[in-house]
Amino acid sequence: MERKRIAIIGLGLIGGSLAIRLHEKKISSRLIGMDANPEHEAKALELELVDEILPLDEAIQQSDVIILAMPVDKMTGLLPKILDKVDQQIVLDLGSTKSQLVEAVRNHPKRGRYVATHPMWGTEYSGPAAAVRNAFENKAVIICNEEESDEDAVQWTKIMYSKIGMHLLQMEASAHDLHAAYVSHISHITSFALANTVLEKEREDSAIFGLASAGFESTVRLAKSNPAMWVPIFLQNKVNVLDVLNEHIEQLKKFRDKIQDGSEDELKKLIEQANQIRRIIK
């Protein structure tokens, strides 16, 4: 694959980690960066995540590929404006919701140049300093509505993701948002809510600190995640997120009621049912 000049708009955890990977895998001949936050731009240069920072218009002109890696609300506003300005460049996004974005450019004359993707990787940290090596490896990436994208754009995107070690899945944007609510968005809500529960109930930090087991850390670690990223995800995927969140509250109430009643057998059944997750998570 011929190396390309790649612009990354949004130099946080995801954009920064992808920049490292594109360079490592010799996919980029040049990496141009841009971020709404000048401190992130400076940090990305200092960390050599990108070769240079350029204003948006110049970044678009001087690139073969433009990658959007910013909060999804910002993306929905920016994507049509970027498509207004592209000629034959490929534009792709790494956002965690897909329906609104795909909808925002459905009738855009340059729609074909855009590929909607969601690489299923992240950590609970944010900003360019959180960028890590070997990100994305062995994780899934979902490409949505690929029939709406030009073939060359889809092909390059698929090869790029394969080269950085991801396995490809195709899905409609609406199906993506539904599944993402189940296997990613709800986990963040439960983790945020668990942190608030413990911080609310447990006034002695030292008790939490001293006693917190690996299990607690594991269920609560996502609570460190960035609101700028997650608020727009929950709101853009509102219908699916509310649906799964309501179901989750019902499931918790089942546990509450069975504990309240001291129903040993019923509790055992609920836990055995939950144990079925072993089918899915090794």
Added chain:
Amino acid sequence: MERKRIAIIGLGLIGGSLAIRLHEKKISSRLIGMDANPEHEAKALELELVDEILPLDEAIQQSDVIILAMPVDKMTGLLPKILDKVDQQIVLDLGSTKSQLVEAVRNHPKRGRYVATHPMWGTEYSGPAAAVRNAFENKAVIICNEEESDEDAVQWTKIMYSKIGMHLLQMEASAHDLHAAYVSHISHITSFALANTVLEKEREDSAIFGLASAGFESTVRLAKSNPAMWVPIFLQNKVNVLDVLNEHIEQLKKFRDKIQDGSEDELKKLIEQANQIRRIIK
């Protein structure tokens, strides 16, 4: 410290992992095992977790220390019977709840020989085959109501836990159960309920399997935990568990309501509040 003959009653994940550690650290001169499940006994011998299997009475007679590592409901029944039979042996338990156990032997003439402990370590797997090396290391162990135990028994217990790399905390049994509800028991309930939510809503296993991110795995992994261990914990610690579970449901409803209303700023506040968990979890 002089090596001791140690009997471990209950040869699952916890008892088995402790057996490995006691041998490694040259704390035991001989390890005697016993389990209600003969298959666990056979497996523990096969894996050389213990030197021999003996019936309970003989195990008590031939040991200097007797360690209980079974589900907490079984423990509450068995502990008084063991104390009936001990002379100068030290008896300690590794259970996840402490109030009922301490209560069960409060007026026992041999109460002093018993030390109530909770090493804060575990995994989501169970049985002797799940036992691992280097368990317990760098984790906290709580010793409860130590003023009710004989000094020599407490001293040996503390040295043993220090040798296997744990840091010691002292607490009343009731305080232990309160804190454990916050930093361990609730995590298991949220994880079980999350697994049930996803298994209920997401009928396509392949979708979960393909998409499940590290975040999802992290919040749901405890859902693989064993009902035989967890049902008795939730029931023995019912009051505290219900209290924290009700608070958790309220916290989830706050997220639901703010998402429903599209209250960007309020959602941001809830998440920023949750981010405070960074104070506690590195």
